[in-house]
Amino acid sequence: MRRFLRTVILMLCMAAVLAFTAAAAEKKDSQSAVTAKKVSGKTYLYYKDTGKKVKGLTGLQELPKGSKNYYYFQNNKGRIYASGWFNKGKNYYYASKNGKLKSGWQTIGKKRYFFNRKTLVRSTGWKNVNGKYYYFNSKGAQVTKWLKWKKYTFYLDPANGHARTTGWKTIDKKTYYFNSKGRMQTGWFTVNGKKYYANKSGVRKTGLVTINGKKYYLDKKDNGAMKTGWVTVKGKKYYMSKSGSKKGQAVTGWMTSGKSRYYFNSSGVMQKGWLTLGNKKYYLNPSNGKMVTGKKTISGKTYDFGKKGYLTTTPTGAWSIKVNQGTNVVTVYRGSTPVKAMLCSVGLNGATPNGTRYITDKLRWHELMGPSWGQYCEHLSTSPNSVWSSYLFHSVPYNRYRDPRSMSASAYNMLGQAASHGCIRLNVESAKYIYDNVPIGTKVTIFRGTSANDPLGKPSLKKIPSWQTWDPTDPNI
Template identity: 35%
Template sequence: MIKRGDKMNFKKWISLCCMAFSLTLAVPIAASATGTPEAETEPAAPVQTNGWSEDHTYYLQDGKKITGVHQLSDGYYYFFDGSGTLLTGRQGYVRYNKAAYFVKPDGTLLRNSWGKADGNYYYAGDSAKLHTNTAARIGGKIYCFNTKSVKLTNGLKKIKGNTYLLAASGAAKTGIQLYNGKRYFFNTSNGRMMKNRKIKYNGKLFFATTKGPLVTGWKQVGDKTYYADSKGRLKTGWQTYQGKRYYFNQRTGALRSGWVNIDGRYYYYTPSGSVKTGWFKVGKNTYYGTPSGPLKGARLIEFQRIGGKRYLFNTRGVLLTGWQNRNGHRYYMDSKGVVTTGWRKIKSQWYFFESSGAMKTGWLVHNGNFYYMNPKTGAMTTGRKTIGGQTYTFASSGIYTQRTLSGSWVVKVNRAANVITVYKGNIPVKAFLCSTGMDNATPLGTFSIRDKLWRHELNGPTWGYFCSHITDDILFHSIPAPTTERTAVPSYKFNMLGQQASQGCIRLAMGDAKWLYDTVPVGSTVVVYDDASYPGPLGRPANFKMNEDPVYYYDPTDPIAYPSYSTSK
């Protein structure tokens, strides 16, 4: 129920409202009646559709707030959250659309530089994305980043299956590195640890195992064997280990096995890699490897003296047996390969082989007896035989008994053929190879043996043994040596027998010079002549060679070192 006072107030309020309403309606009417123009209304500001908001908290593009990562016209990258608000006021790692970024307090993203947050280092590339789970070259150095984009440091770290060795700064180490007592090699271009492969670094070879450490000591890799020192360097060339000699390929470092050609000489290596020396067999063939010295294991070829016996090897080093031809002469090796000398019965026929092993043909004087060996086959003649128009009768032993040696000794020197034939009367007794003077320095003519000198100083000075003058300046002598030692005979000079090589004297092998010295007396006739087409009635003696390693050694016919030579003569 409304009281009296209240009724009065209510009525007053109603009256005021009615008055106000009337005034409101009256104003436009009055204005219209008086002709006063209406006040002009200002147009509304246009709605912004592109660019930053006034408070710089969001960015519009076609009237809509952008979200995520964007590079704006100022060249900077920014990150806007799901509501379009620019992320500011903090610094650190954020992820967006499967990529990682680093936000700075001003809202820009890190780009082409390092950033640090919570003690961790990050690096953003040109697109502002952080390097994540990768290795990257930055400022000339390689750095690694984990799946959280954090730079890794200190020790071995694995990224996408590749292993890196990182310093305290995080920079990857390259080349050979020592880590926990083992050596590793890290690729110099990308920092990755090399595994299960050969490496060439600073001119040296290395081999990394499947787990990475470099090989030291012996290592079998597939069918190849290697040997490395304590620093991992693979050995190449010749190496000696525990008294055995090995050869490692100069290019690959692999241990060689089988036949290996080194500087023109062949060596044979067992599957374990040690070189064969002395006698050895490969398949059905027999070989001989030099037993010691700088050429230890080198396969011998051609004629060789081993253990006081001579052997013949072909150019492949195979020991030869049976009949063989060399340098125009015929030789016979027994079943063990020994070169036959002296008398030998072969398939019911008798043959005679000189001390060099060359089969004798034509007239033979042996132990004071005369024999005739078939000029074509070398077989000893028995019975009646016409030789040079004269008929001779030979006993079943081959000895020609109807004639004995008589007359004076004559030494004939065929200068053109470099062959000496010694006669007793008119019977040729011996033939030797010699070396006369270069450019025909040995004079032609008839001379005589003037003296006998056991040793004599020659030009140089050099010394010769078993010397005999035929003129004041020309004499017979052994191969000249630079000292008086019998072991100082130069092999290359010995090997020149059969050709001109001296300054005029007549050189012979030591054994031949001694025979001439012992047999032919002073006063005997010496004839020097030229006949290149016919060396003499006994033919051209075999020209066997002296081993040129070592350069100086005994003359292989020296009776001091090889008594069998003198006895066979």
């Protein structure tokens, strides 16, 4: 029995010694330098000091430990990946000829890549490296300069290692702004409390610009910031609204500032000298544009403009009408003087032809397409001697003959934009004005212009509720 116990104890001691020896050998091996050798076209790893093949290791391994030299073993017999790309599932690696895996920034075949310094995996998509963001395509190559990602545009700056740009950046003599996430800004945007504007391509605009039909001044001296108040551009004065929904927009029409009144045309330019609006004549101080009131001597003649600042005149000369399809505005003239502006609806998709026409008749009610009916109608013929025409001035259409309470509210609310089949629709007040005042034979010019062609501007429209079936301007209701 004692002999048996001695034998068991001896065997346990020998096993412990062997295990310790193996562990020590393994530890020694893990600290030993290694070298790669190619055998029959396959690359294996060997210990330099013993010349033995590295065995028993698989996957990603650091050899020697602490050296930051990594290898990827294909099996436990010492074979490693070498000389190029390889992948494990979706993870891609790159091994040099001696099998060492690349890490960090690497240039391979003229393209830049970044390999995670811990996992050695090739990066794709956005990557934060030392606080800077870079972008790598689906194959891991670094993307440079302009990048479209989802619905955003970025600039990966060559001057900064192709890192994502933020803030102001001038590229090819054009200035852009990228927010804190690197997204290029378009349209209106705010930086440090100031408003700026960039077009669809992201290019910052400066100077006097028109945006959605409204003029703004973006001060080049202030990096393109939107200005309010008085501005002078090429000798012309404008006033940009200081508050409200129209902040920054150039004022048109009359403006009161303190005790002074000014007038700005449809382009926003402050007017000076004589100004005629309808049958009223004003005088605006030539030096500062302020409207004159009371008595004033001009060129040796004294006028009395009264408290309201105008002389009442009766325009003379032949009647004429201009229809601006670009703005859906009708302007009535006596001689060269514009006397009345009206909102209209011309034809959709160019259904109203441009050109010269003449008023050839007057019809109190007239059947239109549909059928529907219009009030205060005039045919517009190509000759003053021809009555027939497919095009008319008329009110917004009604569903029933001689029933002013059967109007289409939706058609009324479209005044100021193209909506008809080709005729020129007006509200009742405007249609009746032409019917009552403008004679048969009057010349009508139809053209496509801009707001600059509307000397009295574009009247506003107060929309009506969908249930309302009468024209609020109709004097008979």
